[in-house]
Amino acid sequence: MSQIASSELKHRFDFRLVSSPQLSSYDPRTLWQLQRAMRRHKPDLIHISGLQSEGLCAALAARTCRRAKVLLSIHGSTKDFFFVSRLRRNAVHLMLEPLTLWLSDAAYSVCRHRQEQRTIKWFSRRNLGVLHNAVEVLPPESADPAVRAFLNPEHNDVVALCVGRLSAEKGLLVLAGALDILVAKGLSVPRVVVVGDGPQRAEVEHAFLRHIEAGRACFLGKRSDVRKLLLASDLFVLPSLYENLSMAILEAMEAGLPVLGTRAGGNPELVVENETGLLVPPNDEASLASALSALTCSKTLRARLGRAGRQRVVECFAPQDFERRLEAMYSTLLSEGTKAESHLPRKAMANAAT
Numbered sequence: 001m002s003q004i005a006s007s008e009l010k011h012r013f014d015f016r017l018v019s020s021p022q023l024s025s026y027d028p029r030t031l032w033q034l035q036r037a038m039r040r041h042k043p044d045l046i047h048i049s050g051l052q053s054e055g056l057c058a059a060l061a062a063r064t065c066r067r068a069k070v071l072l073s074i075h076g077s078t079k080d081f082f083f084v085s086r087l088r089r090n091a092v093h094l095m096l097e098p099l100t101l102w103l104s105d106a107a108y109s110v111c112r113h114r115q116e117q118r119t120i121k122w123f124s125r126r127n128l129g130v131l132h133n134a135v136e137v138l139p140p141e142s143a144d145p146a147v148r149a150f151l152n153p154e155h156n157d158v159v160a161l162c163v164g165r166l167s168a169e170k171g172l173l174v175l176a177g178a179l180d181i182l183v184a185k186g187l188s189v190p191r192v193v194v195v196g197d198g199p200q201r202a203e204v205e206h207a208f209l210r211h212i213e214a215g216r217a218c219f220l221g222k223r224s225d226v227r228k229l230l231l232a233s234d235l236f237v238l239p240s241l242y243e244n245l246s247m248a249i250l251e252a253m254e255a256g257l258p259v260l261g262t263r264a265g266g267n268p269e270l271v272v273e274n275e276t277g278l279l280v281p282p283n284d285e286a287s288l289a290s291a292l293s294a295l296t297c298s299k300t301l302r303a304r305l306g307r308a309g310r311q312r313v314v315e316c317f318a319p320q321d322f323e324r325r326l327e328a329m330y331s332t333l334l335s336e337g338t339k340a341e342s343h344l345p346r347k348a349m350a351n352a353a354t
Contacts, residue, residue, distance in 0.1 A: 016043065031057045038064060043065060045070075046070050050073075051075070052092065071330070107126070110131065112130050133322070147225075151193055154215070158190040160236070161236050162196075166196055166198030170239070171238075172208075175237065179292075181286060190216075241262070241264060253313045258305030259271050260279075276305055
């Protein structure tokens with residue numbers, strides 16, 4: 001949401017970015033604080049990010065602004081949260097998500113995979129289709145030698161960078177198992193660098209312990225210099241068990257890295273298999289190990305996939321088309337609102353629920 005508010009759209013719309021309070025999603029204070037923010041800003045349009053419980057709170061709060069139109073962007077569904085109890089997962093997916101869709105005037109999905117979900121087709125009051133995420137395309141850069149030396153202290157390793165939340169759905173335990181397979185078979189093993197933090201960090205680090213001790217893996221925690229790390233790496237790996245439209249993959253492709261991902265969610269919409277990267281089945285250690293070995297052993301393959309990936313971002317995921325289509329959505333919804341005196345910029349409130 002912050003990317004939208006700082007985009008070229010800021011010259012046409014007067015954005016107010018409001019994040020969900022740091023409370024439980026079901027805490028009544030979440031609803032109350034969002035209502036208070038909306039009454040204060042009096043927006044013409046409210047853009048809600050997320051279909052889960054934070055999105056529901058934002059949609060309920062938005063209904064206190066009777067003149068405002070509500071646009072919902074759908075990034076994921078509780079249906080995929082295999083680490084959540086089935087009772088809670090079904091309650092949210094079958095009752096609360098449809099209510100969030102019904103409370104919104106219009107909705108769009110960030111990937112075709114999510115758009116095909118029956119709940120979205122059945123309960124959206126107006127389904128605007130798919131609007132893929134975009135990533136800023138920066139001029140090509142060379143790797144910073146100091147960063148490269150930091151990631152590759154032995155100066156002879158292939159660096160595989162993984163950026164993501166350290167939680168169950170990102171598949172880091174599968175990546176640890178793939179490294180175990182490579183070591184057991186005596187195959188080439190890259191140096192895996194993991195960036196990010198999350199609730200399973202201790203468990204994931206423990207799974208990588210032998211590789212950390214052998215210098216084959218390291219964990220950097222949260223970083224503010226991810227693009228420098230991408231430019232200094234040789235490949236990007238994200239073994240997600242499920243995914244929507246990964247900004248981490250888009251940023252890696254923009255930096256010219258070949259991507260090793262899974263055929264989960266929206267990943268095949270980003271990565272063209274064998275053209276811009278390699279895709280393997282989710283939760284398949286053997287397939288992941290095989291693809292990781294292929295990329296580690298072939299500099300030519302990495303270079304070809306990386307060049308094609310950056311070109312795909314330039315052609316398909318640059319901000320211009322995203323901003324043009326989002327502006328059209330905003331303008332259409334605003335034109336259907338109260339026929340008050342026309343003035344620019346109109347007020348748009350973005351809720352950063354996830």
